[in-house]
Every structure is written in C-alpha cells, then in structure tokens.
Amino acid sequence: MAIEDILRQIENDARAQGDALLSNAGAEAGSIHEKAVRQAEELRAEETLKAQERAEEHAARIETLAGLELRKDVLRQKKDIIDDAFARAEKEIASLPPDEYRAFLKPIILDAVESGNEELIPPAGRREDFTPEFIRSLNEEITPSGGALKLSEDSGNFSGGFILREGKKEMNLTLKSLITSGRDRLEPQVAKILFT
Numbered sequence: 001m002a003i004e005d006i007l008r009q010i011e012n013d014a015r016a017q018g019d020a021l022l023s024n025a026g027a028e029a030g031s032i033h034e035k036a037v038r039q040a041e042e043l044r045a046e047e048t049l050k051a052q053e054r055a056e057e058h059a060a061r062i063e064t065l066a067g068l069e070l071r072k073d074v075l076r077q078k079k080d081i082i083d084d085a086f087a088r089a090e091k092e093i094a095s096l097p098p099d100e101y102r103a104f105l106k107p108i109i110l111d112a113v114e115s116g117n118e119e120l121i122p123p124a125g126r127r128e129d130f131t132p133e134f135i136r137s138l139n140e141e142i143t144p145s146g147g148a149l150k151l152s153e154d155s156g157n158f159s160g161g162f163i164l165r166e167g168k169k170e171m172n173l174t175l176k177s178l179i180t181s182g183r184d185r186l187e188p189q190v191a192k193i194l195f196t
Contacts, residue, residue: 094160105162115166116147118165
C-alpha cells in the first residue's frame, strides 16, 4: 500500500469517525432538545396548576369576605329594624290615651315606690295625666292607711314615664330609661318575633 492509500484510509476513517461523532452529537442534541421541551411542558403545566390553585384560593377568600360583609350588612339591618321597633314602642306608649297611659304606669309606679313619701315628676307634655284621682288611687294601694306619694311641682323634659324623687334620691323611670333597661331582656324576643 502506498502512502496515498494510507492517507486516504486515514482520511476515510477520520471522516467516518467525524460523521459518527456528528451523528451521535445530533442524536444527543435531539435527545437534549426533547428532554428540554418535555421539562418546559411539565414546568408550564405545573405553573398553570399552581396559578389555577392560587386563583381558586383567591376566589374562595373573596367569596368568604363577601359572605362576611353580607352577614354584617344583614345584622346591621336587623339591628336598625330592632332599634326602630323599640323607638316606635316608646312613641306609642308616650302617645297612649290618658286612661291607658295611667294603666301602663300604675304597676311601674307601685313597684318602684319604697317609702310611699316620694314625689312623682311627670313629663311636661303629659302632666295633666297625673290627676289628683290617679295619685289618690296610687296612695290607696301603697299602704292600707294610704301613702303620702305626691305630684311634684317640677316637670321633666322627657316624652313619657316619670322620675320618682325622695329628697336627693331620684329614680329615673322615664320611657327611654325603661326601654333601655328592658332592651337586653326583650331584644332576643323581639328579634325572634321579627325574624322568624
């Protein structure tokens, strides 16, 4: 064999090895590319899933907050309705006809009197309802021998009820005070009537 043949053989072998290396490199590059594409698709799918989960969590939080706001609004409206019911009750009692008004006040007065020597301070707008006959009937029920309850010369600036005074001691039994003090006890019953 001549040198040329040897050189040709070396060149052919080198070319064959180069082609094999190129072919292997192309196959490996294709494999790496396919692996990269697969990983990118997996990563995209994973990120899409995470984004969807975050969106669902966010939507759930918004729904929960909206539900809380709705419940707060409903409770506020119920409170307003209850406030209105108590305000109307106060107005209705304050505007009762004289006989009904006295019938409403009589057990409250009799329950509040301690010594029988107190004086009643009526509201200025209903002073005429505290007639001498009404005071006399109260005194007859306070003690068998008759109490000394009397109508004060003073009048109060309130819509209804009265203030019971003996010396410096005063008991506020105005309608506003009576309704406020009874509200804690009555509010659950009022709510039950209004909202069931």
